[in-house]
Structure formats: C-alpha cells, structure tokens
Amino acid sequence: MTRVANHAPWQPEHVVDVRDAAFAARTYLEQRAVRDLLAAALGGARVRAAAEVGAGYGRMTPVLTEFANRVVGFEREPHFVADASRLWPAITFTQVASLESLPVESSSFDLVLTFTVLQHLIDPVARRAAAEMTRVLAPRGHLLICEETDPAHTDGATTDPAGRCTIGRPVTVYQELFASLDLLTTRPREIEPTYPRPDVGTYMLFRKGA
Ligand SMILES: C[S@@+](CC[C@H](N)C(=O)[O-])C[C@H]1O[C@@H](n2cnc3c(N)ncnc32)[C@H](O)[C@@H]1O
Numbered sequence: 618m619t620r621v622a623n624h625a626p627w628q629p630e631h632v633v634d635v636r637d638a639a640f641a642a643r644t645y646l647e648q649r650a651v652r653d654l655l656a657a658a659l660g661g662a663r664v665r666a667a668a669e670v671g672a673g674y675g676r677m678t679p680v681l682t683e684f685a686n687r688v689v690g691f692e693r694e695p696h697f698v699a700d701a702s703r704l705w706p707a708i709t710f711t712q713v714a715s716l717e718s719l720p721v722e723s724s725s726f727d728l729v730l731t732f733t734v735l736q737h738l739i740d741p742v743a744r745r746a747a748a749e750m751t752r753v754l755a756p757r758g759h760l761l762i763c764e765e766t767d768p769a770h771t772d773g774a775t776t777d778p779a780g781r782c783t784i785g786r787p788v789t790v791y792q793e794l795f796a797s798l799d800l801l802t803t804r805p806r807e808i809e810p811t812y813p814r815p816d817v818g819t820y821m822l823f824r825k826g827a
Contacts, residue, residue, distance in 0.1 A: 623779055624778070624779040624780075625774075625779065625780055625781045626694060627673075627693075627694050627697070627781070629674065631781065632673045632674065632676065632697075633676070635809070635812070639809045639811060639812075642808075642809040643808045643809050643812075644676055644677075646807050646808055646809065647677065647732070647763070647806070647807075647808070648677060648680050650763075650804065650806070650807060650820060651677060651680050651730065651732070651761065651763075651820075652680055652683065654761055654802070654804065654820055654822055655680070655681075655683075655684050655728065655759070655761065656684075658759050658761075658801070658822055658824075659684055659728075659759070663684060663685065663686065664684060664685045664686070664727035664728050664758075665685065665686055665687065665727055666685055666686065666687040666688070666689070666725060666726050666727060666728075667681040667684060667685035667687070667688050667689075667726055667727065667728035667729070667730070668681075668688070668689045668690070668691060668719075668721075668725070668726045668728070668729050668730070668753065669681060669688075669689075669690045669691070669729075669730045669731065669732070670691050670716055670719070670729060670730070670731040670734065670746070670749075670750055671691070671692060671693075671716055671731055671732070671734030672690030672691060672692045672697070672701060672710060673692060673694075673697050673701070674697040674700040674701045674704075675690055675697075675700070675701030675704055675705050675708065675710065677730065677732050678690045678701065678705065678708055678710075678730075679705060679708070680730075681708075681728065681730060682707065682708065684728060685727065685728055687709075688707075688708045688709070689708070689709045689710075689711060689721075689726075690708060690709070690710040690711070691710075691711050691713050691716065691719055692710060692711075692712060692713070693712070693713060693714065693715065693716065694712075695712050698710045698711070698712040715742075715746075716734070716738070716742075716746040716749065717742065717745040717746050717748075717749055718749060719749055719753055721753055722753075723752050723753065724752075724753070724754070724755040724756065724758075725753050725755070726753050726754060726755060726758060727754075727755050727757075727758045727759070728758060728759050728760075728761075729750050729753065729754050729758065729759075729760045729761070730760075730761050730762075731750060731760075731761075731762045731763075732762070732763045733763060733764060733765070733818070734746075734764075735747065735762060735764050735786075735791075735794070736764040736765040736783050736784055736785065736786070736818070737781065737782060737783060737784075738784075739774075739775060739776055739777070739778055739782065739784070740784075741778075742778060743784075743786075743794065744794060747794040747795055750795075751795060751797055751798065751825070754798075754825050755825070756825055756826065756827050757824065757825060757826070757827055758824070758825050759801075759822060759823065759824050759825075760795065760798060760822070760823040760824075760825070761820065761821070761822050761823075762791065762820070762821050762823075763806050763818060763819070763820045763821070764786065764791065764818050764819065764821070765783060765784070765785040765786075765817070765818040766785055766786060766787055766788055766791075766816075766818055766819040767785045767787075767816050767818075768785045768786070768787065769785060770783060770785035770814075770816075771783060771784050771785050785818075788800075788803055788819055788821060791821055795823050797825070797826075798823035798824060798825050798826075799823060799824050799825075799826065800821060800822070800823055801822045801823065801824050802820075802821075802822045803819050803820060803821050803822070804819065804820040805818075805819055805820075806818040806819060806820060
C-alpha cells in the first residue's frame, strides 16, 4: 500500500451526503447521465482502456465497463480501494498517494472520468491533478468531469492541502485547467429533487486532439 501523508480521511458520508432511498436515486441519475454522455461521445465504439480518477468506493466506476475493455480506478483512501475491490473484482482499483502522480504511462487511457473530485482539491493540487489526467489521456481520448461550478458553493479548508473543502469553479476555470483539450459539451448535473438546492454542478466533456 502507498503511504498517504496526514490528511482528513474521507469516509462514505463524505462521498455522497445522503443515504438510502435518496442515495439510490442520486446514483441512478448520475450513472445514467455518465452513460448518456459517454454513449454520445463514443458513438457506439468500445475503447481499449478507461480510468476513474478519485474513484471512491467505486460508485460510478462500473459504468466505464460498458464502454471499455479494461477499467482502472485510482483512489487515495485505502479503505475505499478495499471496499471497491471486493465489490467489483473485474475492475482494478489502485491506491495512490495523490492524484497528481498516477502510476501509469502517458496516453494509457482512451477515456478518463473524474466525478466530484477536482472540486475538493485546493487550487495548486487541482492544477497538478488536471495536468496528470491530461497526461494519461490518449490522443483523441475523452475526459468527462462533473464538478460544482457555482463559486457560491465553496466552503471548508480551501488552502490547506491536508483539509477537506469544496470549491465551486466556473466552467471557464476548468477550460483553463484543461487548456490543451477541447470542451465538447456541458450539461447541468441532476440529482434527487429533494436536495435543498437546484444547482449542484456541471458535466464537462473534453476531447484531446490527435
Ligand atoms: C465526493 S468523493 C467522489 C468519489 C467518486 N468519484 C464518486 O462519485 O462516488 C471525492 C473523492 O476524492 C477523493 N479525494 C478528496 N480529496 C482528495 C485529495 N486531496 N487527494 C486525493 N484524493 C482526494 C476522496 O477520497 C473521494 O474518493
């Protein structure tokens, strides 16, 4: 196991902030949106390899198996990696010390998903993680991210690399973070209607050039 520097460890209640029926509804809506966006992007083609960066306990990762022959999830928390590996034995979950350095060659993946992860990284860490996602994405590959995009939804330890925070960054900031990629489309993130606020972020689909 890769040793992780001291930080506020993430637990299941930090991954999704509702339980039971609302959890099931949210996960269904989110998996469906990821599936729709990837199906439209790939036009029925199946790709060689896909990765989820910041996979948590594998809530979204299985959707990638519908599109890719090989799927890898990278995650910092060892207990999430252990849970995900037990639940999804056909997917390789790899524990990493940080999302800024993934233990794979450049251009390893045709598809990269990151779902509500960059919003929890402070600015310098988000910059380096975005650069790393770009590095591991193959030419003509797709990157799908889903993040809070309203700056009003910012709270927590926004400058402490060991803390826990949420940072709402506008889509234009994500375009800068992934400046070498083309933004193909955006779509509002939809979750269960009982959640107290309607704007919960944006899906952003990028493509790398040839
Ligand atoms: C909101 S959860 C999303 C997990 C998964 N993508 C999902 O949608 O279920 C955020 C994930 O980012 C990881 N994470 C948060 N801050 C991190 C950091 N500074 N470095 C690496 N991973 C981090 C957490 O361990 C967690 O798995």
